[in-house]
Amino acid sequence: MSAPLTTSVDVPIAPHPLPAKTFWGRALRHRSFVLGGVLSLLVVASAALSLVWTPWSPYEIDIASKLRPPSAAHWLGTDTFGRDIVSLLLAGARATILVGIIAVSIGLTFGVCLGLIASAKRGWTEEIIMRFSDFTFAFPAVLSAIMLAAVAGPGMLTSIIAIGIFQIPTLIRLTRGSANAIWAREYVLAARASGKGAFRITIEHVLPNILSILIVQATIQFALAILAEAALSYLGLGTQPPQPSWGRMLNDAQTMLFQSPMLAVYPGAAIAIAVLGLNLLGDGLRDLFDPRLARER
Amino acid sequence: MTAAPLLDVKDLEQRYALPRESLFRSPGEVRALNGVSVQVAAGKSLGIVGESGSGKSTFARVVMALERPTAGRVTLLGRDLNRISPDELRRARRDIQMVFQDPYGSLDPRQMIARIVAEPLTVLDDADRSTFRARVAAVLKQVGLREADMDKYPHEFSGGQRQRIAIARALITQPKLIVADEPVSALDVSVQAQVLNLMQDLQEQFGLSYILISHDLAVVDYLCDEVAVMYLGRVVEQGRPEDLFERCAHPYTRALLDAIPRARAGGGRRRRGAQAIASQSAAAAGCPYAPRCPLADQHCREVPPLLRRVGEGHLAACHKAEAVMALPQAAMEG
Amino acid sequence: MADPATMPLIAVENLGVRLNTSRGPAQAVRGVSFALKRGETLGLVGESGCGKSVTALSLMGLLPDSAVVTGSIKLDGRELARLPDADYCGLRGNRISMIFQEPMTALNPMHTIGHQVAEPLRRHKKYSAGQARTEAIALLDRVGLPDPAKRIDAYPHQFSGGQRQRVTIAMALACEPDLLIADEPTTALDVTIQGQILDLIADLVEERGMSMILISHDLGVIAENVQRMMVMYGGTVVESGPTDEVFRRMGHPYTQGLFRARPKLGARKGTRLTTISGTVPELADLPAGCAFSERCPLVEDKCRAALPPMVEVGPAHVVRCVRTDVSMAAKVGALSA
Numbered sequence: 001m002s003a004p005l006t007t008s009v010d011v012p013i014a015p016h017p018l019p020a021k022t023f024w025g026r027a028l029r030h031r032s033f034v035l036g037g038v039l040s041l042l043v044v045a046s047a048a049l050s051l052v053w054t055p056w057s058p059y060e061i062d063i064a065s066k067l068r069p070p071s072a073a074h075w076l077g078t079d080t081f082g083r084d085i086v087s088l089l090l091a092g093a094r095a096t097i098l099v100g101i102i103a104v105s106i107g108l109t110f111g112v113c114l115g116l117i118a119s120a121k122r123g124w125t126e127e128i129i130m131r132f133s134d135f136t137f138a139f140p141a142v143l144s145a146i147m148l149a150a151v152a153g154p155g156m157l158t159s160i161i162a163i164g165i166f167q168i169p170t171l172i173r174l175t176r177g178s179a180n181a182i183w184a185r186e187y188v189l190a191a192r193a194s195g196k197g198a199f200r201i202t203i204e205h206v207l208p209n210i211l212s213i214l215i216v217q218a219t220i221q222f223a224l225a226i227l228a229e230a231a232l233s234y235l236g237l238g239t240q241p242p243q244p245s246w247g248r249m250l251n252d253a254q255t256m257l258f259q260s261p262m263l264a265v266y267p268g269a270a271i272a273i274a275v276l277g278l279n280l281l282g283d284g285l286r287d288l289f290d291p292r293l294a295r296e297r
Numbered sequence: 298m299t300a301a302p303l304l305d306v307k308d309l310e311q312r313y314a315l316p317r318e319s320l321f322r323s324p325g326e327v328r329a330l331n332g333v334s335v336q337v338a339a340g341k342s343l344g345i346v347g348e349s350g351s352g353k354s355t356f357a358r359v360v361m362a363l364e365r366p367t368a369g370r371v372t373l374l375g376r377d378l379n380r381i382s383p384d385e386l387r388r389a390r391r392d393i394q395m396v397f398q399d400p401y402g403s404l405d406p407r408q409m410i411a412r413i414v415a416e417p418l419t420v421l422d423d424a425d426r427s428t429f430r431a432r433v434a435a436v437l438k439q440v441g442l443r444e445a446d447m448d449k450y451p452h453e454f455s456g457g458q459r460q461r462i463a464i465a466r467a468l469i470t471q472p473k474l475i476v477a478d479e480p481v482s483a484l485d486v487s488v489q490a491q492v493l494n495l496m497q498d499l500q501e502q503f504g505l506s507y508i509l510i511s512h513d514l515a516v517v518d519y520l521c522d523e524v525a526v527m528y529l530g531r532v533v534e535q536g537r538p539e540d541l542f543e544r545c546a547h548p549y550t551r552a553l554l555d556a557i558p559r560a561r562a563g564g565g566r567r568r569r570g571a572q573a574i575a576s577q578s579a580a581a582a583g584c585p586y587a588p589r590c591p592l593a594d595q596h597c598r599e600v601p602p603l604l605r606r607v608g609e610g611h612l613a614a615c616h617k618a619e620a621v622m623a624l625p626q627a628a629m630e631g
Numbered sequence: 632m633a634d635p636a637t638m639p640l641i642a643v644e645n646l647g648v649r650l651n652t653s654r655g656p657a658q659a660v661r662g663v664s665f666a667l668k669r670g671e672t673l674g675l676v677g678e679s680g681c682g683k684s685v686t687a688l689s690l691m692g693l694l695p696d697s698a699v700v701t702g703s704i705k706l707d708g709r710e711l712a713r714l715p716d717a718d719y720c721g722l723r724g725n726r727i728s729m730i731f732q733e734p735m736t737a738l739n740p741m742h743t744i745g746h747q748v749a750e751p752l753r754r755h756k757k758y759s760a761g762q763a764r765t766e767a768i769a770l771l772d773r774v775g776l777p778d779p780a781k782r783i784d785a786y787p788h789q790f791s792g793g794q795r796q797r798v799t800i801a802m803a804l805a806c807e808p809d810l811l812i813a814d815e816p817t818t819a820l821d822v823t824i825q826g827q828i829l830d831l832i833a834d835l836v837e838e839r840g841m842s843m844i845l846i847s848h849d850l851g852v853i854a855e856n857v858q859r860m861m862v863m864y865g866g867t868v869v870e871s872g873p874t875d876e877v878f879r880r881m882g883h884p885y886t887q888g889l890f891r892a893r894p895k896l897g898a899r900k901g902t903r904l905t906t907i908s909g910t911v912p913e914l915a916d917l918p919a920g921c922a923f924s925e926r927c928p929l930v931e932d933k934c935r936a937a938l939p940p941m942v943e944v945g946p947a948h949v950v951r952c953v954r955t956d957v958s959m960a961a962k963v964g965a966l967s968a
Contacts (some may be wrong), residue, residue: 348824
């Protein structure tokens with residue numbers, strides 16, 4: 001019989017992204033979005049600040065004043081080479097963000113394109129793309145970084161490319177999965193019935209409807225990229241000295257772990273704040289893009 | 298039928314391969330359409346009735362050239378839709394548009410009404426934005442919406458209004474034929490009537506033809522000049538609605554008619570006989586309806602009945618059509 | 632306590648439900664009252680958002696936590712409204728059961744149907760695994776599932792829609808509930824299957840002496856399957872009475888409109904359907920006074936002023952309308968043929 005397409009509670013529920021005018025209003029009341037936003041902004045602001053000002057130069061080595069405790073001159077003290085910790089943290093944020101942004105962009109560009117193609121073409125094309133994705137997925141970022149470093153030498157560029165490649169398969173899978181759901185919608189059938197080809201449908205219907213999912217995932221991928229960058233720098237495969245980075249700071253702190261454990265705690269805390277902030281931001285965005293979830297909070 | 302029909306569907310077959318169950322066995326297949334032939338004359342409407350699995354939605358998709366049939370022809374105004382070039386097909390789509398069942402799923406939630414309604418046009422012409430908007434405004438008025446509605450998003454409309462928008466999208470190319478797949482079954486009863494009346498008005502105004510696909514016999518009776526009843530990918534009975542519903546010749550049509558609950562006092566419960574479940578993959582030799590048919594005999598189980606003439610413009614695929622027609626008919630609602 | 636034979640099984644008094652919708656808080660149900668004795672059947676008809684499903688869910692204690700329930704729901708004299716969820720768990724599936732519209736979503740795809748039918752038995756009746764399994768086979772056999780002993784270990788996706796609905800009926804009946812609520816049980820099914828499922832439910836209700844509340848948007852389904860009916864609109868009951876009585880003489884303009892708007896088989900070509908103007912209102916912005924006033928052809932100023940009282944128009948047949956003098960004169964309805 002005729003089926004009013006209602007849920008079990010037949011209260012009208014708007015199955016739609018809310019209009020923009022209320023988006024910021026709701027966003028500012030969303031706790032994890034606000035907290036995540038503040039933490040992420042803190043990291044970005046640190047990086048921006050370090051471009052124009054740091055309390056001391058992060059490159060200046062002053063063995064005489066090494067391993068100082070926190071003081072008025074050095075708020076968090078100095079490291080084994082006498083460099084100011086605050087300055088290193090600020091400048092390290094720069095490397096973190098740079099690596100994160102470029103690596104996630106690489107991942108998004110290739111992952112989203114391949115995912116959309118797989119979903120639009122199906123058949124053999126899809127099969128080949130997905131097997132390629134599985135193949136890449138099987139290589140940990142560290143392994144591809146080691147291989148790349150063997151060929152091109154360690155450095156920031158090597159780590160960026162390694163992390164970027166590492167991001168691609170996740171994004172292919174996510175894009176293909178969500179795009180497939182859109183391809184099954186009736187409005188796509190309607191577009192096909194009016195004679196639109198796969199490319200136009202992908203650009204006009206599929207991409208706009210999965211954009212919010214991709215934005216949310218991008219923030220989470222960003223957090224993963226930061227962790228990966230720290231890990232690679234810690235292993236000596238990423239950012240090279242004297243370029244400051246949080247991962248390098250951890251590496252340097254390792255030898256002094258028992259004498260001055262705080263040297264490891266500061267960069268560790270910075271990484272944790274950045275990752276936590278981005279994850280909260282991603283959670284918040286997911287809720288805000290999905291009005292049904294948002295109302296339950 | 299008259300000389301040149303608007304749409305001529307001939308011996309349409311559509312088979313789907315089932316997922317392979319074993320590496321060493323060839324995959325099974327589902328025969329969704331099993332030799333369907335129908336014609337639609339200009340300005341006339343054809344209703345397709347059947348239950349889930351009857352192939353009626355596959356029929357719609359093949360007629361719309363959204364799927365390529367395994368065998369058979371779909372000819373629209375003399376053009377075989379599966380033989381012409383992609384470019385010609387795109388232009389041929391001007392004459393054939395579609396309305397879908399789900400008014401919530403058939404409109405892209407992220408596009409404004411103007412863009413949704415103009416979609417079939419953007420494929421055809423490269424006219425400028427203002428021409429498009431003028432056309433959209435005109436067609437929105439024809440379906441009973443306001444010009445101002447074109448700058449809104451779908452979620453701002455109720456189900457009935459959304460279905461009007463979907464009809465506007467189908468109308469914008471001034472098609473000759475609209476294929477409507479269950480256009481009102483997702484709507485509330487009070488809104489259903491508004492949309493059905495609108496479809497009738499538009500038909501009178503523009504001389505449109507409809508292919509109306511529905512499980513609801515009353516809806517088809519209301520809008521169509523001819524009805525085809527489908528069962529497991531075949532047309533089992535075809536004719537004018539008054540012939541079909543007052544002198545039905547196929548036991549399946551009769552079962553459908555008997556199953557409709559009647560809204561009237563003293564209805565009480567009418568007992569229905571237990572029926573077996575239809576199966577698409579069972580390749581039985583005889584009549585596909587025989588396992589569920591109360592009249593089936595050995596002959597029915599062995600020899601498949603062909604669609605044959607049982608009255609003026611009335612076809613049925615049943616060996617016992619005359620016996621079915623002689624039965625006292627199901628009571629109509631006044 | 633009164634004699635259980637005459638005391639109503641379930642008595643709902645002035646039920647109100649306030650829900651949070653996307654459009655803000657809404658009074659989804661207002662002033663709904665009815666009583667049902669053992670073995671009686673009641674139909675709820677209405678369109679989307681009329682409050683029929685919310686009424687059913689409030690009987691089951693399945694409303695979202697944010698819902699505010701007022702009024703009283705008594706099962707055998709015991710107050711259920713605002714009962715803690717923990718206490719409700721002992722009733723659900725045991726004394727009150729529900730069948731839903733979409734059998735696939737009501738079944739867990741990860742468990743065998745045997746497990747799902749046996750679960751309420753083990754939970755409420757403390758049956759052993761073996762006992763529950765035997766009983767589950769018997770139940771599946773009773774609801775007409777072919778070859779239950781073999782198919783008990785199959786998963787929901789291996790069944791057709793009609794068969795799945797039979798399984799959910801078996802689940803609902805497992806503990807022999809006193810009250811069965813069927814919310815659009817056949818809406819997702821084909822017409823010929825719909826008849827079989829409704830017959831099965833009716834047989835089981837008769838056989839076990841259960842009471843049933845059948846919810847449907849289809850006047851035909853209601854006409855053929857229940858003794859009494861209530862028509863709901865905008866969260867209120869607008870008409871209520873014995874089914875035959877209501878179909879013989881419809882009193883409320885909304886009931887009449889709903890009846891007239893249905894396309895009927897065998898109507899002459901070119902006839903137009905009588906429509907109800909406008910659309911179903913959203914619960915969050917219902918008009919003051921009669922909820923139907925905005926769409927009613929007979930509307931007067933006093934309709935908009937306050938919610939009209941129930942007027943008796945026939946034996947046990949009441950209508951919430953101030954203009955029954957005019958509406959009843961139209962003699963809308965269908966005498967038995």
